[in-house]
Amino acid sequence: MAWQEVINFLGGATAISLTVAFLGKKAIEAFLQGRIESYKKNLERIASENSIRFQRLHSERAEIIKDFYEKLAVLDDTLYSTLRPFQAVGEPELEEKVKELSVQFNDLREYFLPKRIFFENDLCELIDKILETAKGVFFDITTFPVDIKDTHYKYDRGLLKERHEFWEKARNIHNNEIASLKRDLEDEFRQILGIKA
Numbered sequence: 001m002a003w004q005e006v007i008n009f010l011g012g013a014t015a016i017s018l019t020v021a022f023l024g025k026k027a028i029e030a031f032l033q034g035r036i037e038s039y040k041k042n043l044e045r046i047a048s049e050n051s052i053r054f055q056r057l058h059s060e061r062a063e064i065i066k067d068f069y070e071k072l073a074v075l076d077d078t079l080y081s082t083l084r085p086f087q088a089v090g091e092p093e094l095e096e097k098v099k100e101l102s103v104q105f106n107d108l109r110e111y112f113l114p115k116r117i118f119f120e121n122d123l124c125e126l127i128d129k130i131l132e133t134a135k136g137v138f139f140d141i142t143t144f145p146v147d148i149k150d151t152h153y154k155y156d157r158g159l160l161k162e163r164h165e166f167w168e169k170a171r172n173i174h175n176n177e178i179a180s181l182k183r184d185l186e187d188e189f190r191q192i193l194g195i196k197a
Contacts, residue, residue: 140170
């Protein structure tokens with residue numbers, strides 16, 4: 001009888017041990033599952049916050065691109081209007097246009113400098129090149145008196161000829177270099193904004 005009692009005891013103890021082990025395993029699985037769910041929810045929250053932050057940043061960047069491009073388009077239009085060989089009747093005087101050009105250039109540059117961080121290095125270099133080229137055009141057209149009726153030209157026809165050469169150089173730079181750089185910039189902006197070219 002002693003063996004039967006031992007076997008019954010061992011069988012009962014084994015059953016109890018197996019039951020405790022099974023319940024312990026289930027408790028551990030439930031605990032781990034709860035931790036996994038907690039981590040998943042935390043990761044989802046972080047992903048959501050990052051998505052919102054990215055969307056806000058993209059919206060802010062899109063707004064900066066829009067504002068910068070508007071300022072560039074106005075500057076380009078004023079350059080075109082100023083550099084035309086023949087000025088239309090009723091337009092502001094050439095000297096007034098040149099003053100406005102200076103204001104618009106400075107406005108564009110001052111807008112861009114603190115916002116460079118929103119653009120990749122290649123794009124910053126392209127914008128810098130546009131600004132530098134526009135500044136060169138401005139210097140070309142202001143090297144000599146702007147108004148061809150200026151008294152200096154009345155007494156020095158060679159000076160008037162030099163002035164015309166500088167303005168012609170400025171027109172060529174505007175029509176070729178600045179126009180090409182502006183197209184490249186437009187393509188880059190479209191790509192950033194997800195607009196197909």
